[in-house]
Amino acid sequence: MLKNEDGAVSVLFALSMAFxxxxxALSADVAMVHLKKAEMQNAADAGALAGAxxxxxxxxxxxxxxxFAELNGAERSNITVTTPYNGDDTKIQxxxxxxxxxxxxxxxxxxxxxDVPARAVAEKITTGPxxxxxxxxxxxxxxxxxxxxxxxxxxxxxxxRFVADGRNISVEGAVTAVKGSVLDGRNIxxxxxxxxxxxxSLADFAASIGLDPGLVDTExxxxxxxxxxxxxxxxxxxxxxxxxxxxxxxxxxxxxDAAGVTLSHSIIAKGRIKIEAPNVTFNGDLLYSERKDIKIxxxxxxxxxxxxxxxxxxxxxxxxxAVTVNGRIVSHVFKIDGSNVTVxxxxxxxxxxxxxxLIE
Numbered sequence: 001m002l003k004n005e006d007g008a009v010s011v012l013f014a015l016s017m018a019f020x021x022x023x024x025a026l027s028a029d030v031a032m033v034h035l036k037k038a039e040m041q042n043a044a045d046a047g048a049l050a051g052a053x054x055x056x057x058x059x060x061x062x063x064x065x066x067x068f069a070e071l072n073g074a075e076r077s078n079i080t081v082t083t084p085y086n087g088d089d090t091k092i093q094x095x096x097x098x099x100x101x102x103x104x105x106x107x108x109x110x111x112x113x114x115d116v117p118a119r120a121v122a123e124k125i126t127t128g129p130x131x132x133x134x135x136x137x138x139x140x141x142x143x144x145x146x147x148x149x150x151x152x153x154x155x156x157x158x159x160x161r162f163v164a165d166g167r168n169i170s171v172e173g174a175v176t177a178v179k180g181s182v183l184d185g186r187n188i189x190x191x192x193x194x195x196x197x198x199x200x201s202l203a204d205f206a207a208s209i210g211l212d213p214g215l216v217d218t219e220x221x222x223x224x225x226x227x228x229x230x231x232x233x234x235x236x237x238x239x240x241x242x243x244x245x246x247x248x249x250x251x252x253x254x255x256x257d258a259a260g261v262t263l264s265h266s267i268i269a270k271g272r273i274k275i276e277a278p279n280v281t282f283n284g285d286l287l288y289s290e291r292k293d294i295k296i297x298x299x300x301x302x303x304x305x306x307x308x309x310x311x312x313x314x315x316x317x318x319x320x321x322a323v324t325v326n327g328r329i330v331s332h333v334f335k336i337d338g339s340n341v342t343v344x345x346x347x348x349x350x351x352x353x354x355x356x357x358l359i360e
Contacts, residue, residue: 033101033116040096040118043357048122049095051081053285055124056089065094067244074098079245085121090360093121121360130210132157132173133345136334137202139178144335145169154328154345155192159199164188202310206330210357213306223268224248230269233257235343242267245284251292254280266305275301278321293332296323297353299340303327316341 007037020090062081070076074096092271093222098116133154136143143158148167154343155173156162162177163184170189175181176197183190183277224242229250232238238261251271254261258277266284267273272292279300285292299321307314314331316323325343 016275032345033114035178036098036101036116037118039073040116041120042096043069043074044094044096044120045122046072046116047079047081047096048092048120048358051083051092051094052090052122052124055083055092058083058089061092065092069094069096071244086124088348091121091123093119093360095119095269119350119360120358123357123359131328132176133328133343135200135205135328135330136160137200137205137331139199139332141333142179142182143177143333144337146335146337147341148339149341150336150339151342151344153343157197157200157205159202162193162195164190202330202332204309206308209328209330210308211330221265225249229253229271231255232261232263235261237261238263245286299323299338306330 010211019095021236023249023332031234045063045067047067050068051061054060054064061083061137061267065081066076066079069079075098078097078099080095081092082095083092085093089101096118096123100113103115104248132141134156134294136156136158139159142161142163143156144163144164144165145152147169147294147307148168150316151168152171153173155175156171157176159178162175162181165182166185166188168187169185172196174192175190177193178197179198181193195271223245224247226246226248227250228248230246230248230252232253234257235257237258242264245266245268248267248269248271250269252267252269252273254277256276258280260279261277261283261285264283266288268286268288268290270290270292272290273287273294275296276298277332278298281302281304287303288306288308288309289312291311292309294307294309294314296316296318299318299325301318306327307325309331310333313333313335314329315334316338318335318341320339322342323338324341328345329343
């Protein structure tokens with residue numbers, strides 16, 4: 001009788017072990033599929049956010065969406081991009097699939113592999129609250145426009161004092177300052193000035209125009225990294241750069257000998273961005289210094305995008321040759337000390353500016 005009971009216990013133990021091993025195998029495979037799902041979702045999100053920036057140009061948007069999804073781990077052959085999405089040319093859908101993800105343990109039951117899909121839909125907001133062309137977030141230092149022939153199209157905001165000290169200064173759009181204003185010069189045309197305005201945090205304003213941390217992190221993750229500093233001294237240096245956005249772990253300097261170069265890259269730098277060469281053109285969406293300042297020391301510079309320095313200063317000190325920014329300047333502190341400077345936010349898509357968000 002005892003032997004029969006021992007046999008029953010052995011069978012029960014064997015069955016229990018089989019169940020426990022099966023459960024462990026299933027848990028391990030589920031965890032692996034979950035990790036792959038997270039990777040694919042990140043790729044879909046990155047592709048959708050990147051592609052939406054080029055809407056409503058469907059060809060450019062589709063190409064960029066595939067590039068960014070691929071950079072974030074998706075196989076290009078398994079990326080499907082749709083825009084217009086549901087007939088709306090401000091929306092883009094990205095679907096990615098990781099094919100044949102292996103089951104290492106559950107394969108003993110015949111489940112050898114599975115496909116893992118992910119999907120994201122992003123929208124480019126073309127309406128929304130208007131925002132200034134220049135935003136200076138410091139509550140300790142003023143926004144200073146000091147020079148001649150300065151034109152700002154789109155208004156300005158400062159959390160300190162607004163100072164216009166020069167000649168022929170025109171601001172088309174509302175100027176809002178928290179701690180008063182000083183208009184000390186000749187021929188200053190600022191018809192809409194509120195110098196007791198409410199404080200607006202730089203982070204809140206940046207998020208309102210699409211410079212939220214998530215989007216910036218996505219752009220950084222998709223960028224090609226250059227370790228150390230980047231010095232550009234000729235067009236051949238530019239041509240040698242990798243395609244797409246660039247993340248530089250040090251400073252960026254456009255040296256004197258690089259006169260006349262054209263860059264089509266968005267540049268994110270940990271350190272300073274300094275333009276020492278004349279007649280430089282930037283066609284990337286973003287010039288962003290994470291920790292330091294952005295300085296334009298020469299004229300003839302054209303920036304077709306956003307200058308973004310949330311921790312430090314943007315300064316334009318260009319002498320007499322023109323500097324044109326077709327976009328926005330968002331910084332902790334902002335100063336112009338030059339002549340013939342135009343900051344024109346009317347070219348920024350949508351009244352709310354550069355605003356991209358995931359909606360599905």
